[in-house]
Amino acid sequence: MTGFESYAIYNALLLHYKSDNYNAYKYHFKTRVNRASFEKRRDKYFFEKLGRRYDDSSLKTFYTANIIKDVKWVGSMTEENYLELQTRLESISYRFKCDIKLLAEAEESFEKLCRCQEGTNVMIDHLCSNKINIETVSIIDRLVDFIKPLLPKLNDPLQMKCEKAILASKYKYSLTTIDMKKMKNIVIKEFTF
Numbered sequence: 232m233t234g235f236e237s238y239a240i241y242n243a244l245l246l247h248y249k250s251d252n253y254n255a256y257k258y259h260f261k262t263r264v265n266r267a268s269f270e271k272r273r274d275k276y277f278f279e280k281l282g283r284r285y286d287d288s289s290l291k292t293f294y295t296a297n298i299i300k301d302v303k304w305v306g307s308m309t310e311e312n313y314l315e316l317q318t319r320l321e322s323i324s325y326r327f328k329c330d331i332k333l334l335a336e337a338e339e340s341f342e343k344l345c346r347c348q349e350g351t352n353v354m355i356d357h358l359c360s361n362k363i364n365i366e367t368v369s370i371i372d373r374l375v376d377f378i379k380p381l382l383p384k385l386n387d388p389l390q391m392k393c394e395k396a397i398l399a400s401k402y403k404y405s406l407t408t409i410d411m412k413k414m415k416n417i418v419i420k421e422f423t424f
Contacts (some may be wrong), residue, residue: 234279235269237290241278241305244294248401256404260291277305284402292316295405299365299398320408323366327414330367331421333357345377348387355396368396368402370414 242264269275285293288302294315297308305379319326338344338353354371372378378400387393404412 232282232285232287232290234275234282235264235266237278237282237285238269238272239356240265240287240290242296244291244298245303247404248298248398255402256407258333260404261409274305279310281305288332291405295402295413299402319364319366323409324413326364326415327367327370328417328421330363333363334367335421341418345371345375345381347381347384350384352381352385352392352396355381355385355392358399359392359395365395365399365402369406370409370411371418372400373403373406373411374410374415 239262240260243255243258243260243262246253246262269278272278278345280291287403293308293313297303298314300312302308302312334344334354334357337357337377344352344354354363358365358368368378377394382393383394385392385396
C-alpha cells in the first residue's frame with residue numbers, strides 16, 4: 232500500500248469520526264484528498280511507513296484504535312492502542328457477556344436500558360465511567376439503534392456523555408466481523424431468563 236492510500240484511509244476515518252454526515256464505510260473510504268495535498272504534508276513519512284507495515288484491513292483497525300483513544304495525529308498513533316483493540320476484539324464474546332450481565336444487574340429491563348430516564352442513561356453512564364467497553368454499546372446500538380434518539384434527551388451540560396455516545400455510534404460501523412446473531416442471543420438470554 233502506498234503512503235497516499237494510507238493517507239486517504241486516515242483522512243476518511245478522521246472525517247467519519249468528526250463529521251455528522253460522512254460515513255467512511257458507506258462511501259467506501261472515498262474523500263476529496265489528492266496527491267498534491269499529500270505531497271505537501273510534512274508528516275507524509277508516517278503514512279509511507281504505515282502503508283508498508285499494514286494491509287488495508289489492519290490499517291483501518293490501527294487508525295480506528297487510535298482515534299477512539301482520542302489520538303488523532305498520525306505521528307502520535309501507537310502500536311499499543313492497536314494491540315489493545317485487537318485483544319478486546321479477540322475476546323469480544325466474553326467481554327460482551329460480562330458487560331451485559333453488569334448492565335442487567337443495574338437495570339432490570341432491556342427496554343429501560345436503552346431509554347433516557349430523567350436525563351440519564353445507565354449504559355452511557357457505565358461507558359463514561361469505564362465500567363463497560365465501547366464495543367458493548369456499539370453492538371447494542373447496531374442491534375436496536377438507540378443512541379440517535381437518546382442524544383437530545385440526555386442531561387449533559389458539558390456534552391461529555393453525548394461525545395462518548397456519538398463515538399460509540401460511529402464506532403459500530405467498524406465492527407464488521409462481529410457475529411451479531413450470537414450477540415443478540417446473549418442479550419436475549421440475559422434479559423429474559
